Amino acid sequence: MILKVFKEKSIKKRINKLLAERVVKSDNSAAKTLGVLINMDAFNDVAVFEKMAMEIKIQPNNFKIIGFSVNKKNELNAIGTCYYLEDFNRNGQVKNVELQSFLDYDFDILINYYAEDILELKLLSVLSKAKLKIGILQQDERINDLIIKTELKDFKVFKTELFKYLTILNKIN
Template identity: 30%
Template structure:
């Protein structure tokens, strides 16, 4: 128990020391590829959220999802890329291949769909090579280019606001 606490504390401290400031240069090209980072610990409507994105013009083939959960059960069947707390090292790096592939891909838009600041989620958002990052205002404001103030449970409000502002910014 103590080692898990110390591991989380160590990773959090290293992430805090790193520069969390987002690159201020934003590409003018329209959004085609989208990365969706979801905290499934409390939010279970992943499929409905994806349907909302698709109904607003994002093609399924251009959408990549990575899910985080504090811990997964051994017999739980998971058919999508995911990671958990145990995939974060003492040095604040991600050790799971699916998460590393997600980080390495250049997205036009990264949607960080979590409203509670957790070290593994912050690491992926910060290290992502996305051109435009969107998230919630309740998370560290240095992580995202654009933030929406709503609750995680109200995914349709989040998506409506997101696409309203993407149209204003001429990103879609």
């Protein structure tokens, strides 16, 4: 119990520090790379993101999607890359090499498709080196650069709004 509280405090402290140090990089170039971070416990339809990436004209080798699940027992590996609480140490450091390579990849756009306040998901979002972070309204509004207020189950609304804002920002044609 004490270790869990220590881990939560450590992760919160790290998130706050990373958010304070973040410098937003903006440019008017079209997006060529796309990353998606999903909470697999709440939404596991990854095919909609693959279809969306094709519509944005993102090449398959420039599109990566990862899932996160609190329950390892679910084994929700529909995407082949699903990570769990065990992939983080007590200081919030990522222990998984594949997950770390996703975070180090310099995406033009990162979509954070989750609404729950799960510290490890927030940490993954903050650790990502993406230039533009887009997500659903969450408790901590500092995580995303663009927030689309919708429900997880209303993916069509999210996609419509996303395309609208990406067009305005010259990220897609």
